[in-house]
Amino acid sequence: SQELEQSPQSLIVQEGKNLTINCTSSKTLYGLYWYKQKYGEGLIFLMMLQKGGEEKSHEKITAKLDEKKQQSSLHITASQPSHAGIYLCGADPRGVSASGSARQLTFGSGTQLTVLP
Amino acid sequence: DSGVTQTPKHLITATGQRVTLRCSPRSGDLSVYWYQQSLDQGLQFLIQYYNGEERAKGNILERFSAQQFPDLHSELNLSSLELGDSALYFCASSVAYRNTEAFFGQGTRLTVV
Numbered sequence: 001s002q003e004l005e006q007s008p009q010s011l012i013v014q015e016g017k018n019l020t021i022n023c024t025s026s027k028t029l030y031g032l033y034w035y036k037q038k039y040g041e042g043l044i045f046l047m048m049l050q051k052g053g054e055e056k057s058h059e060k061i062t063a064k065l066d067e068k069k070q071q072s073s074l075h076i077t078a079s080q081p082s083h084a085g086i087y088l089c090g091a092d093p094r095g096v097s098a099s100g101s102a103r104q105l106t107f108g109s110g111t112q113l114t115v116l117p
Numbered sequence: 118d119s120g121v122t123q124t125p126k127h128l129i130t131a132t133g134q135r136v137t138l139r140c141s142p143r144s145g146d147l148s149v150y151w152y153q154q155s156l157d158q159g160l161q162f163l164i165q166y167y168n169g170e171e172r173a174k175g176n177i178l179e180r181f182s183a184q185q186f187p188d189l190h191s192e193l194n195l196s197s198l199e200l201g202d203s204a205l206y207f208c209a210s211s212v213a214y215r216n217t218e219a220f221f222g223q224g225t226r227l228t229v230v
Contacts, residue, residue, distance in 0.1 A: 033218065042119065042207060043160075043221035088160065105150070105219065107160040 003027075004091055004108035012114045018077050021111045023089030025070040031092030032072045033105065034063050038085045046074075046087075079115045086110040120144065121222035123208050129228045135196040138225045142189055142210030148172070149191040150211075150219060151183055155204040166191055198229045 003026040013019050023032065031050050035043040047056045052067030060077045076083055090105040120143035130136055142149050151163040153176075162175035166185035177183075180198075185191045195202060205226050209219040 035221070042121075042223040043209075044119070045218050045220055048218045105162060107162075109159045 004089055004106060006087075006089060006108035006111050008111060009109070010112040010114070012116065013079050015080060015115055015117050016078055018075065019079055019113070020076075021074045021087050021113070023072045023074070023108050025091055027070070029065065029067060029070050029072070029091055032063075032065050033090040033092070034072070034074055035088045035090060035107075036085045037088060037110070043088065076113075079113075081115045081117050084113055084115045086112050119220040119222065121208060121210050121220050123206075123222035123225050125225060126223065127226045127228075129230060130198060132198055132200060132229055134198050134229075135194065136198065136227065138193040138195070138206050138208075138227075140191045140193070140208030140210075140222060142191070142208075143220055146210035146212050146220075147189065148211045148213060148219075149185055149189070150209040151177075151191070151193050152207040152209065152221075153204050154207060154224070155201075158204075160207075163193070195227070200229050203227055203229045 005024045007022050011019055033048050034046040036046055037043045047063045049063055049065035052065060055064045062075045065072045072089060074087060088110045089108045122141040124139045128136055140149060148167045150165045152160055153163055154160045163177040164183050165173040169185050180196050183191060183193045205224045207221050207224045209221045211219040
């Protein structure tokens with residue numbers, strides 16, 4: 001099964017600093033999703049990357065997909081306290097299961113981000 | 118607000134009991150996914166339904182079952198509950214069953230005492 005490793009596990013930054021979170025897959029990445037979660041709450045969809053080299057931005061958050069490295073990075077510019085939370089990457093293993101059914105997302109263990117004011 | 122509604126938000130029950138968690142997907146979404154999030158296991162995929170039919174199964178215990186109804190809402194049934202079943206249970210929905218983003222509900226926090 002596909003495994004996703006996120007680094008770092010936790011990150012504490014001063015407000016205004018830039019930061020990067022990485023997500024590395026044990027298998028080829030066909031689709032990579034980034035979610036943000038506040039402790040004990042639901043997941044908020046941030047971005048979906050499907051093609052190698054694809055880069056997407058939303059406000060101050062940019063995500064890239066490097067197919068060759070089987071890795072995605074999430075970069076936050078000029079971090080704010082509102083960026084604090086747990087960032088999770090999820091992967092979409094291509095192909096179908098033995099039952100012929102479709103995809104299921106596998107998630108990394110998350111990166112806990114704290115932004116100090 | 119993702120548009121996915123889960124009820125109840127919190128649930129406290131005793132070991133051995135049975136509970137039902139409910140999920141209403143976003144309007145127009147045909148696919149529903151259930152996930153379990155615990156401190157030691159992280160976020161784990163349980164099961165997926167698409168337009169009323171089971172599409173994929175993950176790490177779902179035999180004591181757990183789910184279904185998706187004709188109006189597309191879904192229920193996750195957890196029976197013979199154990200202390201280790203305490204977790205956040207998330208429902209997510211998407212338009213299709215692959216290559217589309219999934220939107221998550223706020224989750225149901227289940228505490229088994």
